[in-house]
Amino acid sequence: MLHLLWLIPALPLAGFVLLTLLNRRLSRPAAAIIGAGSVGLAAIVAILVSVSFMVSPPAGHHFHQVLWTWFDTGGLRPQVAFYLDAMTVIFILVITVIGFLIHLYSTEFMEHDEGFTRFFMYMNLFVASMLVLVLADNLLLLYLGWEGVGMCSYFLIAFWQKDTQNVYCGRKAFIVTRIGDTAMIVGLFLLFTQYHTLAIQPLMTNIANATFSGDPVVVAAALLLLGGAVGKSAQLPLQTWLPDAMAGPTPVSALIHAATMVTAGVYLIARTHVLYLMAPDVRLVVAIVGTVTLLYAGFAALAQRDIKRALAYSTVSQIGYMFLALGVAGWDAAIFHFMTHAFFKALLFLGAGVVIEALADEHDIFKMGGLRRELPVVFWTFTIGAASLAALPLVTAGYYSKDLIISSSLAPPFGDVWLWAGAVAGALLTGIYSFRLVFVTFFGEQHTPITRRPRWRMQTPLVVLAVLSVIGGLVWLPEWMGGWDPFARFVGAALPLLPASGWSFGLGEATIVEIVSLAGIGIASLLWIRWRDATAVFSARPVPDALERYWRAGWGFDVLYQYVFVVPVKWFAHVARNDLVEPVVKGIAGINVLAWRGLSASQNGLLRLYIAVAGAGLAIIIAVVVLK
Amino acid sequence: MAAVSLNSGLILAAILFVIGFVGLVTRRNLIVMLACIEIMLNAAGLAFVVAGARWGRADGQVMFLFVLAMAAAEVAVGLALAIRFRKTLGRLDIDEADEMRG
Numbered sequence: 001m002l003h004l005l006w007l008i009p010a011l012p013l014a015g016f017v018l019l020t021l022l023n024r025r026l027s028r029p030a031a032a033i034i035g036a037g038s039v040g041l042a043a044i045v046a047i048l049v050s051v052s053f054m055v056s057p058p059a060g061h062h063f064h065q066v067l068w069t070w071f072d073t074g075g076l077r078p079q080v081a082f083y084l085d086a087m088t089v090i091f092i093l094v095i096t097v098i099g100f101l102i103h104l105y106s107t108e109f110m111e112h113d114e115g116f117t118r119f120f121m122y123m124n125l126f127v128a129s130m131l132v133l134v135l136a137d138n139l140l141l142l143y144l145g146w147e148g149v150g151m152c153s154y155f156l157i158a159f160w161q162k163d164t165q166n167v168y169c170g171r172k173a174f175i176v177t178r179i180g181d182t183a184m185i186v187g188l189f190l191l192f193t194q195y196h197t198l199a200i201q202p203l204m205t206n207i208a209n210a211t212f213s214g215d216p217v218v219v220a221a222a223l224l225l226l227g228g229a230v231g232k233s234a235q236l237p238l239q240t241w242l243p244d245a246m247a248g249p250t251p252v253s254a255l256i257h258a259a260t261m262v263t264a265g266v267y268l269i270a271r272t273h274v275l276y277l278m279a280p281d282v283r284l285v286v287a288i289v290g291t292v293t294l295l296y297a298g299f300a301a302l303a304q305r306d307i308k309r310a311l312a313y314s315t316v317s318q319i320g321y322m323f324l325a326l327g328v329a330g331w332d333a334a335i336f337h338f339m340t341h342a343f344f345k346a347l348l349f350l351g352a353g354v355v356i357e358a359l360a361d362e363h364d365i366f367k368m369g370g371l372r373r374e375l376p377v378v379f380w381t382f383t384i385g386a387a388s389l390a391a392l393p394l395v396t397a398g399y400y401s402k403d404l405i406i407s408s409s410l411a412p413p414f415g416d417v418w419l420w421a422g423a424v425a426g427a428l429l430t431g432i433y434s435f436r437l438v439f440v441t442f443f444g445e446q447h448t449p450i451t452r453r454p455r456w457r458m459q460t461p462l463v464v465l466a467v468l469s470v471i472g473g474l475v476w477l478p479e480w481m482g483g484w485d486p487f488a489r490f491v492g493a494a495l496p497l498l499p500a501s502g503w504s505f506g507l508g509e510a511t512i513v514e515i516v517s518l519a520g521i522g523i524a525s526l527l528w529i530r531w532r533d534a535t536a537v538f539s540a541r542p543v544p545d546a547l548e549r550y551w552r553a554g555w556g557f558d559v560l561y562q563y564v565f566v567v568p569v570k571w572f573a574h575v576a577r578n579d580l581v582e583p584v585v586k587g588i589a590g591i592n593v594l595a596w597r598g599l600s601a602s603q604n605g606l607l608r609l610y611i612a613v614a615g616a617g618l619a620i621i622i623a624v625v626v627l628k
Numbered sequence: 629m630a631a632v633s634l635n636s637g638l639i640l641a642a643i644l645f646v647i648g649f650v651g652l653v654t655r656r657n658l659i660v661m662l663a664c665i666e667i668m669l670n671a672a673g674l675a676f677v678v679a680g681a682r683w684g685r686a687d688g689q690v691m692f693l694f695v696l697a698m699a700a701a702e703v704a705v706g707l708a709l710a711i712r713f714r715k716t717l718g719r720l721d722i723d724e725a726d727e728m729r730g
């Protein structure tokens with residue numbers, strides 16, 4: 001079965017090619033079948049491959065499939081080859097299965113949209129690129145997938161391109177992530193010049209064997225790759241693009257900007273974790289970036305009025321948790337949280353999409369309200385998703401993964417009480433903001449009438465994801481619950497655990513986390529159900545109102561970057577427009593224009609002039625020949 | 629009959645050629661321009677004949693026959709063009725036909 005591996009990215013790619021070639025000739029049902037079907041087939045193949053991998057693991061717990069040599073020049077010989085290990089298995093399962101559910105949802109969500117075929121074209125290309133990213137056996141092929149997903153993200157954010165604002169949002173996402181990507185490619189150059197290979201496994205072995213901890217080259221490479229990861233995963237300081245990326249259709253937000261693409265940074269760091277073990281300072285930077293981001297985005301999510309922007313900040317915050325886990329060498333905890341986060345965040349976005357559509361494109365949660373009875377399926381599934389996000393103890397997937405991250409943030413040798421405190425405070429915030437969404441959207445009075453109700457293709461993915469959001473965490477129970485951990489043992493084969501991580505989080509510490517997340521939900525219910533009117537009055541006062549607006553604008557990062565980067569660059573470009581290069585370029589252009597004018601004037605249509613010029617030319621030639 | 633010297637024959641041919649060329653460039657009437665081309669062709673033919681006579685060979689006269697045939701063809705095409713020209717533009721002024729300018 002494992003040799004079918006190449007089919008997994010090839011199927012969505014074939015779907016993309018087919019949709020592109022047949023574009024306008026396809027009816028909507030045909031486009032939907034090709035678009036969703038190709039990803040569905042890929043999901044089936046991925047499940048077959050994964051089951052085969054789990055039942056009879058290949059030698060060395062990894063499977064390597066070389067397709068062909070990409071190119072061979074100057075010692076650089078990257079292959080188009082796929083590398084499957086336990087971590088990749090988790091990623092391809094999440095990408096294809098959740099990808100298929102979201103494609104299914106999109107067939108109904110986008111049914112009245114003009115660019116129906118175009119939408120599935122981009123989505124299929126995205127899934128193919130994302131699979132290449134996680135399956136690549138060398139960093140160059142990974143970079144190809146990395147840029148592929150970035151490009152599709154740009155296309156899909158700006159999907160409704162008739163509204164200029166959407167195009168600006170797409171451009172912002174593209175440019176901001178590009179800053180990180182530039183750092184990343186420089187990191188790849190550095191690694192290649194130093195170790196003469198970009199194949200990930202040999203590279204990691206070389207780094208582990210050939211360097212000492214804190215080697216400047218390794219530190220620089222780790223920092224540069226971290227730059228790429230920070231840009232793609234919307235962490236501080238490159239987080240500003242993700243809230244604006246919500247301009248795209250909601251399934252795009254669910255698939256690309258919640259479940260898969262934005263976690264590519266987590267994948268990259270987990271994949272190159274040897275690098276970060278050899279550069280302890282950078283590893284600490286990863287942990288600090290994660291902690292600061294999760295708190296920053298938690299406060300920002302608390303103040304959003306747009307349901308999708310609130311979920312976007314929540315995504316930033318949850319990826320902050322994954323970075324925190326990576327920073328304390330809890331690679332497997334980060335992958336675990338990636339998986340559960342993909343379940344519940346995709347669910348929340350899809351639920352939000354139903355609500356937005358039902359209320360005729362209303363994004364403001366304070367204009368929703370009272371949808372509990374009107375949209376029961378969405379209400380229950382959204383609540384399950386929010387509970388999982390808020391880590392409601394014992395019954396949700398999010399609890400097990402977040403609990404694990406919080407416990408590893410305190411675990412020796414890399415844990416720290418400050419990181420732990422940040423993570424616990426973040427859990428409180430998560431509880432408040434996630435249930436704020438539930439209570440404000442689904443409880444209270446109804447403010448907007450319902451115009452459209454979801455049918456089975458939109459409801460099925462919600463139910464499936466809700467089930468996964470509940471049971472998805474039962475694969476790794478904490479020590480005090482018996483420590484049943486097939487996930488840890490499975491992923492541990494690919495991501496060797498550190499000797500000290502046998503450290504266990506006792507019932508006492510776990511209780512704090514549970515109390516905190518329950519407290520968050522309780523505070524939310526008090527603020528937005530019991531004291532709803534008092535909260536509204538309080539938040540209208542000058543000081544809370546100003547603070548709320550400051551948080552809603554993402555702590556003013558956009559304004560800051562506007563004045564620190566955009567304005568100076570524009571000013572410099574304005575000032576430097578008459579530099580030394582300018583006359584040269586203008587001169588070349590001027591000479592060409594003059595020559596064009598002269599030649600053009602000579603073509604005046606007067607036959608006698610042509611004859612005279614031809615005669616004169618002939619006379620000159622004869623004179624030269626005769627007089628020589 | 630006194631033999632014409634090569635020099636004077638060629639000078640006459642050159643003078644005729646220049647007259648034809650100057651007429652071609654200066655006159656605007658299409659018919660006159662065709663006539664000027666005839667003069668230039670005949671100047672070239674004269675040069676062939678004089679050269680053939682100088683070396684006592686028949687080639688010059690053979691070449692002149694070719695020139696004559698070509699001139700006949702040129703006149704046939706040229707006059708047909710002149711008729712179309714006149715029908716299209718209403719006159720025979722060559723400077724009227726300057727529409728294909730850059």
